[in-house]
Amino acid sequence: MSEVDGMSVLVWTAPGTATWLEGLDERLEIAEIPADPLHDPRLAEVKILVPPLMRNLEDEAYDLRTLMSKAPSLEFVQTQTAGVDGIVSSVPDGVALCSVRGAYDELMAELLLAGILVSYKEVAHYVHAQDAGSWQPTEVRVIQGAKVLYVGYGSIAQCVERYLAPFGVESLKVARTARDGIEGLDALPRLLPQADIVVVLTPLTPDTRGLVGEQFLASMKPGALLVNGARGGCVDTEALMAAARERGIRAFLDVTEPEPLPDGHPLWSTPGIFITPHIGSLVADNNERCFRVVRENLTRWLDGRPVLNRVEHGY
Template structure:
């Protein structure tokens, strides 16, 4: 068996020396007109972060790649790819590649809010000595909404703080509750960490009712997708119920300069930097190389996407 692999621009070097049966070629500049499009067995598309990436017409490309068997995403979330992958074509993510990066950022976000770091940044710029009372994470209750590998990593990082942990996932298992049990768990949590994939079920999950069930003054941490949160409802909750938030993702994204979320009280935003590190490609392509090797040998690649994630 031999296979033509089209990989995103500037990524072929990460796949050198992989397997002689894999012909690695970077996606041509005009892929829809390329005569070899019909031969492509594996596609590794670029990261589809925002509307600017629509120049890469993934839907048309996948529809015309008649020999396509396997799409390998370069991200842990596949909400911007899954809809375009034809039925019968394998889709895999790199879930797990960024667990430590994301968990570190989310832990930083929690401590940033609890220790009033935004306040101290402002007063340092003003050269003002202005103490403000801070909070302790120790002993708080943390609710994970979306208990996957990132949540498990963050849970380990929070163990020294002796927090109480509540867990929710799409389906109930062991000590992990189902989404149906969220209403009774939300009022117990001091910190709610959102790590769900973006699906029809989770779009707008954090709405006015969700936020009304959270404790006044509690903290929402979003490391999932911006569209999992109703932005207007969150802004209202920050003003009416003192809900605070650390957001690495927003809706819309990028967030326009005039958007009121920037000025919402108790909100700290980072611009989708969870995996934005110098070694992120090395982490990502470690998974990609392993999956391609498994696939070409007839095995079952990991992180297969089913039911949208």
């Protein structure tokens, strides 16, 4: 990425988001992605793309994969998400891909902390009891002194760790690459039986799809809590339901597989499972948080400086 001189740089951004890039830099021409981008005469001029939020590329009215491949001047794709599993394999070779990793750390950490408290304090039980107008005391658990295993130790995990620190928990850490104080994935068979709470925050890649499967769940303590703030595909849903029924494994899930979870799916009624519908970043100032990172990265790209959150090796 070299410093841009002369002509303005055409940026196509997701419908409804152009206002968040207004006034950023006079070197940029901001336009929302047109309704029929594959036949738009300016497709050949697009250098920067900020694609819409989507679960699957095929869900949109146009094929984003084709759009990127047909944009000969495209140099930089900036997502609005921290995870890039839905787009990374479709970005053409030589085109930079960046995420907004870090934009949602506090939002996710708050939600995951809430999920842990909901499970440990049996909130679901008491909601049902109140709905029934019935006084039903039941034993709750104490977080203080628990061992928390982070599977994937990035910026969100670090934020969750800070939020849990006042409870006096012990942290165990695992990541794709071992480093000081953080073990590799090969340590899971040894660490899982020790953990009271297992927080999954890995990106979804071919290596992590189904990571939380039958063997992983069988290694967890009976009654331990699984917290998934990553992607639904990281967890084998059938294996989780079996582990919940047979070994009392509990779970807080903000993501599921499949997603959206269909009405009547047995995961909804599996004992010990509490589900929120992918609401980690569903807050009023979501766009402000997201586009703070997007604006910073576009400026860096224009100036020829290193961009934030460059995705490499599928991450």
